[in-house]
Amino acid sequence: MVFFAAEVARSLLLAVVTLLKGKIWTGLVGIFWPPLLVVGALRLSRPRALWAHRWYGVRRPDRQRRAEARERRLRVPLMAAKVRVQELLAGRPRDPAAERPLDLREEQAFRREIGLRPQRWRDPSHDLASPTNLSDATGSRSVLTRVLPPPGPARMLTFITMVMSLGQGLWMAINAIYAVTMVGLTPSQLGISLGIAAALVLMSSIPLGHLADRAGPRTVQMWSFLALTPLTAALVFVEGFWSYLIVTSVQGLAYRAGNNARKAMIAAKVPKGERARIMAYIRAAVNVTLSIGACISGLVLAWGERVGYQGAVILTALCFLATGLLTLKEAPVPPVPASAGAAFAVLRDMPFLAFTALDGLLVTHALLLDIVLPLWVISHTDAPRWMSAAILLVNTAFVVAFQTRAARGTDDPRSASWASLQGAGCVAAACLVFATTGGSGMLTACVLLVLGALVHALGEIRHAAGSWTIAYDLAPDHAQGQYQGTYKMGGDVGKMFAPAVFTWLVIGHGATGWIVLAVAYALLGAAMPALVARGVRSRAATAEKAAAAA
Template sequence: MLTRILPPPGPARMLTVITMVMALGQGLWMAINAIYAVTVIRLTPGQLGLSVGISAALVLVSSIPLGHLADRAGPRTVQMWSFLALAPLTAALVLVDGFWSYLVVTSVQGFAYRAGNNARKAMIAANVPRENRAHVMAYIRASLNATMAIGACLSGLVLAWGAREGYQAAVLFTALCFLATGLLTLKEPPVAPVPASAGAAFAVLRDGPFLLFTALDGLLVTHALLLDLVLPLWVVHHTEAPRWMSAVVLLINTGFVVAFQTRAARGTDTPRSASWASTQGACCVAVACLVFAVSGGKGMFEACLLLVVGALLHALGEIRQAAGSWTIAFDLAPDHAQGQYQGTYKMGGDIGKMFAPALFAWLIFDNGTTGWIVLGVSYAVLGAAMPAVVARGTRSRDRAAAAAGAKGQDPAAATVG
């Protein structure tokens, strides 16, 4: 199993180990965060929702500047200080006693986490050869799922105990994981900051093809919400399957990612091949939607069988689409601006997740089977558009590099206009 989540020794392995340490605390915290806020800090559900929304909006608008910071200050420096800052910020939640203090702490947490995430992607771009980046990202994603699952299991013990001391111990354990992540970053190879003369501060905002790819991919990755948000309610209200089938679906997804993500990254080493992988993944998700649609109104055995088949198709689509997206996001970005480009890429998923819950609820719960079909067709259409969008981005990148070479500039620092 370790060979499926750990790459060979070197910078890629250290990046993966650091991710595993971070994900252990993250998996624990994600499972108890909302419960901690409501039961220990005593926020109302409305206050919790408002604070999450405000924090998410602030992180969204700061994503590009934080990515640019990683380019200019050096990604290892930004990653280290971001996670070192997350340690006391997380521990401070033990002292939080109301809405405003919770909002301030979680908002600053969001800034620090996004800065560290952007810097981590820039570290991968700097330390891993272009042709190996998708494969390394596959290892990182497999390890992320494995250790988040362990963290989620730990959260089960905390929730079973139910005592305030247990929740606070979980908070401090999460803070310790962030501290360890920051300190382990010192073991990574240093990456020199990019001088300001290498390109415009926010050149990504003038890179139309990359922005189009970001928007398209942001719509595609909303499929992750199907398992977390839509399917549990579909199982309860529209199928004869037992309630625990929604947990089985999530377990299938986690296990599939851990077991097969590295294999799914094969053959995605160029933007063209990666774009077709993304298309294949989107089509698998589309078929999964149709299978989920058919599960409604069936008997218990048939419904369970269809849900398992749909979960497997969804998991296959997820890992294939993700593998394609990594190569595209790295290769369409100029090397001198990986931080701001990866920050922009992350925004696509953030924006998609802002509107998708309400749209999915309307499609599926107001329209039933028809809604699933519309959703499946939409994913198929989005996936089919990916090769053309990526081809346009590749042509723009090549033209910018050729123009920079003609002017005697470093083609690697060329900015797409």
């Protein structure tokens, strides 16, 4: 035990040093493969990292120069290759301001941001590090600006969501094991309690969204996450089935209320044409903090002691507390007064309900990597068991790197519906790739699994970008809370039956099951443009009637 604790402490220390040196992905991946942490901790820091700011610069100018030279020699070509792939997937941005030459002050700020020292102006045609050549070579700014949107309400929304998802990622990974090993539930009791809690959340989703519209989304979000703090901390004292069921059920209701309110906040604070882009930033940022939370949970699970589990629960509660308090820094959104007609108008909006059902079926593709593929790897392929974790890591890295680019061209429901179609087509292609791994050798199976995961990730981010725009634009502004709550229900219903059906198809019928899933996703995606066009016509007709009545 002492040796294990020393190894965990050493890995944590190396991970902290690596992150302070600005090597984010090296630090995260190294938690799973410690030798990588040794490399990251011993090699030079990136020139604009906290480590370089503290230990290089004036103290060690030779190391600062070497770090800058290494940044230009390795990082710039790598960023150039990354941008070429991004533009191949989503096209080159059409921003006239980005095409004009930078003035001297902009050049200096840009060089600081990507980690190079400011230099005096020189002829761009004779300088490989000139503003034009440098922006062409890197194509994107620092890690922070790739994950966070520009300063403003959207950045605060993203940051708050990152704090929340840190706790979410930690709790998702340990919830089941904590309930069985620490609370003392049997697997059947755990399944029953989670099923009851999920059913309560599902039935309450629309009323909780309506509450966000009437009470104001900022108020509901703040109080929901403040309530989640003692509810989550109470899990430390829970013993037995009934207390666990009550706490997790109320916890689920509070979390869904906060999630619906957050979606309504985005609708209120972000212009219509920018929502998909901001949601892409949020999703990329959330994947980073979810990964950090999952890494922390891995250390807790490896330790296996009660105090570690309880510390993780308290840390999750503190993340929810910070989320609630940070919500106070957002500008308030006035509540929407009640209007004439049915309180839950979304239940009469058949085009939106049809879209919710269709998209709820499409979004089940996330379960392919979480549940189906790990079982497929160990039962039908010669690939090693750790390939499941490697595939999830590839998926997370791909989402962080390309989600914001994949959101381009989804500014209106029509283009967004075609993006959903493209995403569904990629998921269908990934299913066909996975089907070929069953009779392959170990090396071939590993290559095909990674290839399928990349195609699946491309479909995932393209479908997500399209769905965000459709879900927001088909909903009236005065009822975004209940409409987003209804939209969330579609995914919940789909995920209730999908694990059993997918497992039966793929594990029970092999490659044939993958082919059936590929055909199903292709058909669902093909139906999306016509369905969304109907919803747009219905929304326009409703707006005309409202204008005529006024």
